[in-house]
Amino acid sequence: MTQQTLNVDLGDRSYPIFVGKDLFLSSMLAPYIRGNQVLIVSNSTVAPLYMDALRAALPDIQIDEVILPDGEEYKNLTYLNAVYDELLTKKHNRTTTLIALGGGVVGDMTGYAAASYQRGVNFIQVPTTLLSQVDSSVGGKTGVNHPLGKNMIGAFHQPQVVLASVDALETLPDRELSAGLAEVVKYGFIYDEAFLCWLEENMADLVARDSGKLSQAIYRSCEIKAEVVAQDEREGGIRAILNLGHTFGHAIEANQGYGNWLHGEAVAAGTMMAADLSCRLGWLTRDDVKRVESVLLAANLPVRPPQDMSAADFIELMSVDKKVLDGQLRLVLLKGLGEAVVTEEFSADLLQETLTADSYC
Numbered sequence: 133m134t135q136q137t138l139n140v141d142l143g144d145r146s147y148p149i150f151v152g153k154d155l156f157l158s159s160m161l162a163p164y165i166r167g168n169q170v171l172i173v174s175n176s177t178v179a180p181l182y183m184d185a186l187r188a189a190l191p192d193i194q195i196d197e198v199i200l201p202d203g204e205e206y207k208n209l210t211y212l213n214a215v216y217d218e219l220l221t222k223k224h225n226r227t228t229t230l231i232a233l234g235g236g237v238v239g240d241m242t243g244y245a246a247a248s249y250q251r252g253v254n255f256i257q258v259p260t261t262l263l264s265q266v267d268s269s270v271g272g273k274t275g276v277n278h279p280l281g282k283n284m285i286g287a288f289h290q291p292q293v294v295l296a297s298v299d300a301l302e303t304l305p306d307r308e309l310s311a312g313l314a315e316v317v318k319y320g321f322i323y324d325e326a327f328l329c330w331l332e333e334n335m336a337d338l339v340a341r342d343s344g345k346l347s348q349a350i351y352r353s354c355e356i357k358a359e360v361v362a363q364d365e366r367e368g369g370i371r372a373i374l375n376l377g378h379t380f381g382h383a384i385e386a387n388q389g390y391g392n393w394l395h396g397e398a399v400a401a402g403t404m405m406a407a408d409l410s411c412r413l414g415w416l417t418r419d420d421v422k423r424v425e426s427v428l429l430a431a432n433l434p435v436r437p438p439q440d441m442s443a444a445d446f447i448e449l450m451s452v453d454k455k456v457l458d459g460q461l462r463l464v465l466l467k468g469l470g471e472a473v474v475t476e477e478f479s480a481d482l483l484q485e486t487l488t489a490d491s492y493c
């Protein structure tokens with residue numbers, strides 16, 4: 133077992149992230165379970181792969197399970213109720229610990245169940261997709277979708293610990309690995325040009341699932357996310373830069389039907405649109421935009437929005453984004469590679485150019 137640890141520094145809500153190989157074989161979670169009850173929430177794809185290993189690593193206490201159907205389309209209040217039903221049926225009390233075993237869908241749903249059950253109980257993230265290991269399991273955003281908007285029902289609720297075991301990625305479909313890489317390269321674009329250069333050099337190894345390189349990418353991604361979240365836990369300011377490409381991306385996901393475009397795929401196309409608008413504003417050069425496109429393509433990600441989506445579709449769906457303030461759309465744009473801003477400093481005409489352009493800036 134090889135492992136690295138980093139800390140999310142949030143005062144009395146601080147917690148460690150363990151990144152490494154074979155972590156399911158360890159008993160590292162035991163110190164983070166406070167009471168004598170655990171509910172593991174997983175889904176019908178991940179549970180058969182990893183539930184037994186996780187259970188074997190836990191202390192000999194009451195352990196219950198909820199297995200949700202697999203898919204973004206089940207990330208809603210109806211299916212969340214299955215978690216509350218199990219908690220109440222099996223008489224879980226306020227010292228229970230919920231463990232999310234799965235990708236971002238399971239993690240967000242379990243986190244929200246933990247935030248709301250008896251006004252808040254402990255929870256642990258055991259992310260099993262690259263996307264959830266580098267992004268959704270860290271930082272305490274939890275929630276479910278509403279038919280009128282993604283992640284619109286939710287709460288901030290930090291986990292006790294995050295266990296990111298890179299060997300879990302061996303069973304991940306290629307398309308899901310690429311979707312996770314969209315969030316990894318995001319950290320380079322918004323925060324760290326040197327990391328972006330490393331990703332450009334190592335993308336082929338990451339796509340080929342070199343576990344050492346994947347561990348490095350996961351560790352640096354979590355380190356950046358932890359730094360940003362520690363400065364702005366509840367997204368009053370800088371945390372919003374983590375949403376590069378997401379305003380466009382959420383519009384794509386909602387328009388195409390949740391689950392048809394993967395979240396990371398939609399973010400990749402959205403990141404290209406944000407880079408394009410940044411270039412039209414004179415903040416990125418054409419070479420910068422080419423670099424954004426090349427690294428996304430090397431990760432096997434889409435770089436164009438769906439052909440059947442109009443500018444009007446985007447504008448309508450983007451107007452419910454959580455970054456809209458007083459009716460004003462704000463976007464995460466790039467001032468350079470490695471530097472992001474949250475801004476409303478773009479004209480409707482320039483945005484329209486990005487939404488209707490046949491080719492990028």
Ligand code: NAD
Nearest residue numbers: 177202235236237260261263264267268273300303304395
């Ligand atoms: P996901 O949870 O749907 O997982 C993707 C697919 O991979 C699913 O079919 C899942 O069953 C399968 N899977 C998971 N682990 C596997 C494994 N080890 N082997 C084989 N198959 C496996 O999707 P995701 O990309 O992990 O997460 C996307 C979700 O995360 C979205 O709902 C998004 O809104 C949310 N999200 C939340 C945050 C946050 O800060 N809370 C950040 C980013 C994304």
Ligand code: GLY
Nearest residue numbers: 271273371374375
């Ligand atoms: N994924 C964006 C955030 O956690 O803030």
